[in-house]
Amino acid sequence: MDKAVLKRLKTVSNTVRQDVIRMAGVARCGNLASSLSIVDILTILYWKEMKIFPEAPNSPERDRFILSKGHGCPALYGALAHRGFFSREELWNYSRLGTMLQGHPQYKITPGVDATTGSLGMGPGIASGMALALRHSTPSPYIYCLTGDGELQSGSFWESVLFASHHGLDKVILIVDLNGLQSEGSTDRILSLEPLSDKFRSFGWEVLRAEGHDFSSLEKAFSSARDQKGSPSAIIARTVPGKGVSFIEEAAEGANRMVLSREEMDKALKELSQDQLSTGGTI
Amino acid sequence: MINPEKSTREAFVDVIPRMGEVYPDLWVVDADSGSLTGASSFADNFPDRYCNTGIAEQQQALLSSGLALSGKRVVAVSQASFLVSRSYDQIRNSIAIPGLPVTFIATHAGVSCGEEGAVTQMLEDLALMRALPNFKVLAPADYWSARHLIEASIGNDDPVYIRLGRMPLPLVYSGSDADFSPGGGRMLVEGTGVTICACGIMVHEALKAAEILSQQDLSAEVIDCYSVQPLPSQVILASVRRTGCCVVAEEHVSRGGLGEAVAALITRNYPVPVKFVSVEDRFGQSGRTEELREYYGLTGNQVVSSAVQAWTMRRR
Numbered sequence: 001m002d003k004a005v006l007k008r009l010k011t012v013s014n015t016v017r018q019d020v021i022r023m024a025g026v027a028r029c030g031n032l033a034s035s036l037s038i039v040d041i042l043t044i045l046y047w048k049e050m051k052i053f054p055e056a057p058n059s060p061e062r063d064r065f066i067l068s069k070g071h072g073c074p075a076l077y078g079a080l081a082h083r084g085f086f087s088r089e090e091l092w093n094y095s096r097l098g099t100m101l102q103g104h105p106q107y108k109i110t111p112g113v114d115a116t117t118g119s120l121g122m123g124p125g126i127a128s129g130m131a132l133a134l135r136h137s138t139p140s141p142y143i144y145c146l147t148g149d150g151e152l153q154s155g156s157f158w159e160s161v162l163f164a165s166h167h168g169l170d171k172v173i174l175i176v177d178l179n180g181l182q183s184e185g186s187t188d189r190i191l192s193l194e195p196l197s198d199k200f201r202s203f204g205w206e207v208l209r210a211e212g213h214d215f216s217s218l219e220k221a222f223s224s225a226r227d228q229k230g231s232p233s234a235i236i237a238r239t240v241p242g243k244g245v246s247f248i249e250e251a252a253e254g255a256n257r258m259v260l261s262r263e264e265m266d267k268a269l270k271e272l273s274q275d276q277l278s279t280g281g282t283i
Numbered sequence: 284m285i286n287p288e289k290s291t292r293e294a295f296v297d298v299i300p301r302m303g304e305v306y307p308d309l310w311v312v313d314a315d316s317g318s319l320t321g322a323s324s325f326a327d328n329f330p331d332r333y334c335n336t337g338i339a340e341q342q343q344a345l346l347s348s349g350l351a352l353s354g355k356r357v358v359a360v361s362q363a364s365f366l367v368s369r370s371y372d373q374i375r376n377s378i379a380i381p382g383l384p385v386t387f388i389a390t391h392a393g394v395s396c397g398e399e400g401a402v403t404q405m406l407e408d409l410a411l412m413r414a415l416p417n418f419k420v421l422a423p424a425d426y427w428s429a430r431h432l433i434e435a436s437i438g439n440d441d442p443v444y445i446r447l448g449r450m451p452l453p454l455v456y457s458g459s460d461a462d463f464s465p466g467g468g469r470m471l472v473e474g475t476g477v478t479i480c481a482c483g484i485m486v487h488e489a490l491k492a493a494e495i496l497s498q499q500d501l502s503a504e505v506i507d508c509y510s511v512q513p514l515p516s517q518v519i520l521a522s523v524r525r526t527g528c529c530v531v532a533e534e535h536v537s538r539g540g541l542g543e544a545v546a547a548l549i550t551r552n553y554p555v556p557v558k559f560v561s562v563e564d565r566f567g568q569s570g571r572t573e574e575l576r577e578y579y580g581l582t583g584n585q586v587v588s589s590a591v592q593a594w595t596m597r598r599r
Contacts, residue, residue: 060354107352107381115352119376125342126377129349132334133310156341156373163342167334 001216005048007279009215013043014276016078017244018269023074023094025265029103033241033248033255035075037179038146040213041237042079045144049222054084057111063141064130066115068123069148069177070104077101077110085112121154123147124174128160131169131232142226146175150182153191158203164232165204172232173225174205177212179241185253200234212237245271288451291483292390294429295447296321299358302437303329309437310350312336314343314361320390322360344370347385348377356384356437363389363405363446371411378442379415386436387412387444392422393534394567394575395450395484404567410539412444413512419465420512422446422533422541424486425455428509431463441465450572452487455507468515470522474502477590477597478522478529480545482508484581485532485560491583496590503590511541516548523555528597530589532560534581556596558589 017039024032045065046052053059067076074094081088086100093099100110104118115126127145134140151157164172176196180187187193197207206228210221218237225233242248242255245268251258260268303309303325313335317323326333336343340361347357359366366389367374378385394404412420419441423429429447436443443465455471471486472493481489486507493503504522508515508531523529529549531542542559549557562579576582 115348116376116381119372122345122373122377125345125373126349126352128342129346129351130353131349132346133350133353133355156339156345159336159339159342160345163336163339163346 019078037239066145070118080112120151121157125160206233212239289426291429291447340369344373351383360388363392382417400569401566422482427456466513469507472505474504476502481532488583492586528593537561558593
């Protein structure tokens with residue numbers, strides 16, 4: 001990846017992370033670790049991979065994005081705001097009564113949100129409907145769907161996975177945010193998904209592995225996924241819950257329940273600003 | 284008078300290919316029930332806009348959501364018991380909350396689907412669907428009203444649930460009478476002594492009851508409440524203001540269906556005694572349709588006795 005592009009993506013993701021911290025701090029809500037784990041994936045999608053039109057968010061030509069792990073929406077809202085879908089000021093109203101940024105993403109309410117999600121495991125099914133509807137349109141958009149790993153434990157998820165390969169929906173690109181954490185602790189301990197690549201392959205999917213915080217690795221995976229013909233692709237991206245803030249990363253299984261105090265918020269922001277200084281530049 | 288009997292399911296079979304011509308953006312999503320529900324009549328004509336998800340109703344609902352989010356009109360069709368209860372979470376989150384234009388066609392509802400027993404005799408669907416904001420819930424009583432309501436639902440942009448049955452029923456309306464819409468209801472018999480609200484097959488029992496009651500000098504007013512959500516509130520309230528008492532008849536459990544909807548409307552606006560003809564706190568079971576309707580009290584005679592009870596308690 002071009003160095004300037006890489007630097008730009010790093011700057012963007014750091015800026016989005018800072019706003020995720022501010023959003024969660026102001027709203028005093030959880031889901032911080034699972035929001036921070038997807039910031040880099042969202043950054044490369046919204047700043048490099050996806051064809052989007054922030055000034056015309058419903059353009060039929062746009063690539064679609066479905067956040068199947070709807071609880072990670074602070075990260076999505078941060079990305080959408082910085083990409084120009086709505087004012088950054090809206091972020092400070094996150095989950096407040098009567099505002100556009102609901103606690104889980106809602107279609108029709110937030111510009112740039114393509115589907116209502118949050119009840120887990122539903123993203124791939126919605127993605128398959130979009131892909132079927134749009135497969136003969138020109139240009140035929142890609143449908144990106146970002147799921148958590150815990151939600152792969154639900155049955156309907158696999159109904160959708162089976163469906164997408166049977167119908168050869170090669171415009172569907174699924175990204176699994178493999179952060180190893182679900183609400184009550186480690187995914188491996190609660191209900192292991194491994195061998196996950198084999199599961200997708202046996203359902204007829206192309207499987208790609210990526211490091212979820214390495215933009216070059218993600219770029220390669222997206223490029224291969226788009227080249228795939230005749231079957232949908234799953235990018236299994238290893239991520240770190242709470243990525244970017246050391247004490248959230250270290251909280252491990254407790255990280256998702258963490259609600260930041262004012263001091264913790266300042267500490268997290270300070271750490272991220274120092275990282276930003278070392279990589280250089282602001283968005 | 285020639286009054287051939289046709290099921291409400293036949294209305295779907297007959298009208299859905301025409302809808303495919305009228306709306307080039309219409310898709311039908313089936314969950315392996317095409318020959319039972321009539322979805323195959325669409326599949327034969329528009330194979331590119333028909334999708335069978337297999338025995339996977341959750342995927343059926345999600346696929347419908349994705350199609351609708353991409354600008355398509357969608358009909359999702361299956362047997363009531365599976366269409367609704369298996370995929371309730373998917374329907375609620377991916378269709379009801381965003382308010383997408385998906386019409387759910389549920390066949391084989393109620394005990395009148397006969398021998399198959401409790402598993403397929405869906406008696407709780409109206410309650411489940413009525414509870415969802417944004418949804419319209421319809422339970423037509425005859426072929427023509429079913430046909431017009433299916434057309435109207437596909438033509439509008441709201442999520443709709445339409446309950447159909449496979450039992451042949453006499454015609455109540457004529458083909459040229461197309462004044463049916465969500466929130467509507469029809470006064471079928473005018474009367475002054477007791478209001479009878481009914482939907483689906485029980486409209487026919489209500490009509491039989493009104494005849495019997497008229498011989499007993501009790502003048503019954505019969506309203507076809509084909510729109511369970513929203514209710515035809517003004518028609519119902521105007522009627523109970525005249526009669527001072529009400530009976531509600533439905534092929535559904537007593538909880539959460541048309542009966543409780545009408546009772547709540549009346550309680551809030553003009554409290555009068557209300558009696559219910561419905562299935563009391565039980566599931567269905569195997570049997571012949573006529574036996575089952577007798578066993579569960581879904582008969583004209585039951586409506587008569589409830590009407591008399593309501594009348595004796597009426598508000599004067």
